[in-house]
Amino acid sequence: GYVWEVRKPDLMMQIPFWGRIESSEKDGVTSFRHVDAEIVAAVPYDLPVVGYGTTTVNTLRLWNAEPYAYKAGRDMMKYKRDTEAITEFLYPDDTQDEGKVLRLKQQYFLVSASIRTILESYLSRHGDLTNLHEHVAIHINDTHPVLAIPEMMRVLIDEYDMDWDSAWGVTMKTFAYTNHTTLSEALERWPVRIFQPLLPRIYMIVDEINERFCRDLWDAYPGEWGRIEGMAIIAHGEVKMAHLAIAGSHSVNGVAKIHTDILKEREMNLFYQYFPGKFNSKTNGITHRRWLLNSNPPLASLIQSAIGDAWIKDPSRLSELESYTADSAFLGDLHKAKQLNKKRLADRILQTNGIVVDPDSIFDIQIKRLHAYKRQLLNILHILHLFNRCQENPDADIPSRTFIFGAKASPGYYYAKKIIKLIHSVADLVNDHPAVKGRIKVVFLENYRVSLAEEIIPAADVSQQISTASKEASGTGNMKFMMNGALTLGTLDGANIEIQEQVGDENIFIFGLRAEEVMKQQQDGSYYSMEYYHHDERIKKMLDQLIDGSLPDAGDHFETIYDSLLAENDEFFVLRDFDSYAKAHERVASAYRDQESWLRMSLINIARSGYFSSDRTIAEYAREIWRIGGVGVR
Numbered sequence: 273g274y275v276w277e278v279r280k281p282d283l284m285m286q287i288p289f290w291g292r293i294e295s296s297e298k299d300g301v302t303s304f305r306h307v308d309a310e311i312v313a314a315v316p317y318d319l320p321v322v323g324y325g326t327t328t329v330n331t332l333r334l335w336n337a338e339p340y341a342y343k344a345g346r347d348m349m350k351y352k353r354d355t356e357a358i359t360e361f362l363y364p365d366d367t368q369d370e371g372k373v374l375r376l377k378q379q380y381f382l383v384s385a386s387i388r389t390i391l392e393s394y395l396s397r398h399g400d401l402t403n404l405h406e407h408v409a410i411h412i413n414d415t416h417p418v419l420a421i422p423e424m425m426r427v428l429i430d431e432y433d434m435d436w437d438s439a440w441g442v443t444m445k446t447f448a449y450t451n452h453t454t455l456s457e458a459l460e461r462w463p464v465r466i467f468q469p470l471l472p473r474i475y476m477i478v479d480e481i482n483e484r485f486c487r488d489l490w491d492a493y494p495g496e497w498g499r500i501e502g503m504a505i506i507a508h509g510e511v512k513m514a515h516l517a518i519a520g521s522h523s524v525n526g527v528a529k530i531h532t533d534i535l536k537e538r539e540m541n542l543f544y545q546y547f548p549g550k551f552n553s554k555t556n557g558i559t560h561r562r563w564l565l566n567s568n569p570p571l572a573s574l575i576q577s578a579i580g581d582a583w584i585k586d587p588s589r590l591s592e593l594e595s596y597t598a599d600s601a602f603l604g605d606l607h608k609a610k611q612l613n614k615k616r617l618a619d620r621i622l623q624t625n626g627i628v629v630d631p632d633s634i635f636d637i638q639i640k641r642l643h644a645y646k647r648q649l650l651n652i653l654h655i656l657h658l659f660n661r662c663q664e665n666p667d668a669d670i671p672s673r674t675f676i677f678g679a680k681a682s683p684g685y686y687y688a689k690k691i692i693k694l695i696h697s698v699a700d701l702v703n704d705h706p707a708v709k710g711r712i713k714v715v716f717l718e719n720y721r722v723s724l725a726e727e728i729i730p731a732a733d734v735s736q737q738i739s740t741a742s743k744e745a746s747g748t749g750n751m752k753f754m755m756n757g758a759l760t761l762g763t764l765d766g767a768n769i770e771i772q773e774q775v776g777d778e779n780i781f782i783f784g785l786r787a788e789e790v791m792k793q794q795q796d797g798s799y800y801s802m803e804y805y806h807h808d809e810r811i812k813k814m815l816d817q818l819i820d821g822s823l824p825d826a827g828d829h830f831e832t833i834y835d836s837l838l839a840e841n842d843e844f845f846v847l848r849d850f851d852s853y854a855k856a857h858e859r860v861a862s863a864y865r866d867q868e869s870w871l872r873m874s875l876i877n878i879a880r881s882g883y884f885s886s887d888r889t890i891a892e893y894a895r896e897i898w899r900i901g902g903v904g905v906r
């Protein structure tokens with residue numbers, strides 16, 4: 273196995289699923305027993321996490337699911353398979369009920385083992401749980417661990433005999449929640465018919481939390497049924513995990529300014545009206561020690577030769593690089609570092625994809641999860657348009673570009689898989705086509721993951737961050753690219769807005785509708801994608817190509833995409849933003865021709881990326897949410 277990981281079988285926990293709850297009365301107090309449950313063992317594996325240049329070593333506790341005891345009358349092989357599946361797949365397909373049960377099992381398994389560990393270890397040191405929140409902060413990262421809230425209530429009440437109100441007070445003051453998306457289809461909602469039988473005691477507690485919460489709402493808003501229904505934790509046969517997270521936490525934050533504003537003003541507006549003091553913003557960050565120091569040695573050593581190494585512990589000091597923006601020799605070295613990284617990536621592309629790419633071409637990169645709102649479709653359609661231009665005029669003055677994609681689609685996401693197919697099909701059409709004369713290459717690197725991102729990002733000239741404005745909560749890929757000297761081609765969405773604030777309009781390429789415009793047109797229904805099809809010949813031509821046999825191996829694969837853009841009125845404003853996007857690409861291409869100026873822009877991006885280090889983000893969480901100081905922190 274992995275040598276740093278230490279199995280701790282003596283700290284095993286028993287996690288119950290299914291079964292029934294029996295209640296009994298004693299001295300006027302009702303207590304509950306979970307009987308006839310199927311027990312799964314949670315076995316810890318501890319991994320030390322070492323601080324950079326400090327004496328601190330923290331422990332990351334991972335859990336493995338293992339069979340605990342075979343129960344007579346049950347299918348032993350099925351029990352074994354179901355148990356092992358809990359920690360085998362990170363994100364199983366949850367389009368069917370079987371996958372949903374597995375996801376919910378995973379969530380409760382991890383949360384229960386962790387909450388009980390925290391409480392047991394606290395109790396062994398303090399002897400009493402009433403002041404837990406003064407010493408422990410628990411952060412809920414997205415809604416996946418929200419069951420930690422009812423689990424803590426269960427342990428405090430059922431195992432430590434606390435009364436409801438005291439338990440709720442301690443729980444609320446201990447938990448904080450970070451929201452990561454406003455896309456309604458991504459907000460977790462569990463059907464009661466799945467939740468209740470799998471986690472019978474937890475369901476009872478969630479039901480009680482909901483009853484009390486709705487009663488408080490009724491007191492605050494008497495007679496406002498619609499409002500209360502919109503905020504309820506259980507409604508229409510579903511448990512709403514984000515609502516439970518907000519009700520059970522003392523802090524709720526978004527991950528970029530615009531995202532927090534949209535949460536407050538729109539998606540979670542009812543909650544903001546009721547709990548205005550809970551909401552705050554923490555712009556995401558990335559660790560510059562991984563994404564610059566470790567993954568880009570040529571750039572890291574150039575920076576070190578210029579400004580020393582104080583930036584490694586204090587990323588705000590990257591700003592000292594600004595004094596080199598007029599230094600031609602330094603800019604020349606910056607160019608050399610970039611070319612070295614591009615050459616390395618070109619070699620890898622030749623090895624893995626068999627495609628020859630020119631390290632002197634613009635490396636224009638979009639790597640991120642495949643999702644309709646991230647609009648890989650806009651990018652690939654624009655590439656098809658560039659191809660059409662080459663065909664119409666083989667001598668068109670088109671600069672050499674290498675378009676690189678990396679993206680995974682979740683297993684049940686059919687539309688996303690069609691987009692991946694389209695990227696491959698356009699690549700097959702364009703690469704080696706005589707009319708293109710090698711000026712456009714399209715590369716799809718498979719199995720996109722952190723280790724691959726670390727190879728790709730140092731080689732980027734252009735970072736594509738082109739989500740439909742209002743849809744990308746923050747993005748962090750945008751920050752990694754900026755820190756490695758790529759220029760952003762993007763919409764005013766997520767943290768792109770804060771990148772623009774840092775670098776100024778002249779060092780970023782912004783295009784497309786703004787968030788308010790998107791949200792307004794969504795509301796008033798004033799957008800008709802069909803008009804763009806009929807009035808823009810470029811758009812008509814490339815959409816027709818999706819379904820008329822122009823694309824290699826197309827079959828009827830792209831009809832779904834064609835329909836999404838026309839019959840379904842282009843939910844993500846791809847056609848609406850196309851013209852603005854094409855123009856932004858022209859600005860990029862002409863800016864790249866002036867190498868000295870491009871390198872200056874690149875250096876300004878690097879120098880102003882310190883704000884996006886997670887050192888800054890974590891310091892804000894520590895100070896403003898967890899209210900903890902650091903050990904040996906400046």
Ligand SMILES: *Cc1c(COP(=O)(O)O)cnc(C)c1O
Pocket residue numbers: 639640641720721722725746747748749750752
């Ligand atoms: C940084 C990163 C992401 C997030 O990228 P976005 O462009 O912000 O969506 C996703 N996957 C991997 C592997 C990453 O390294």
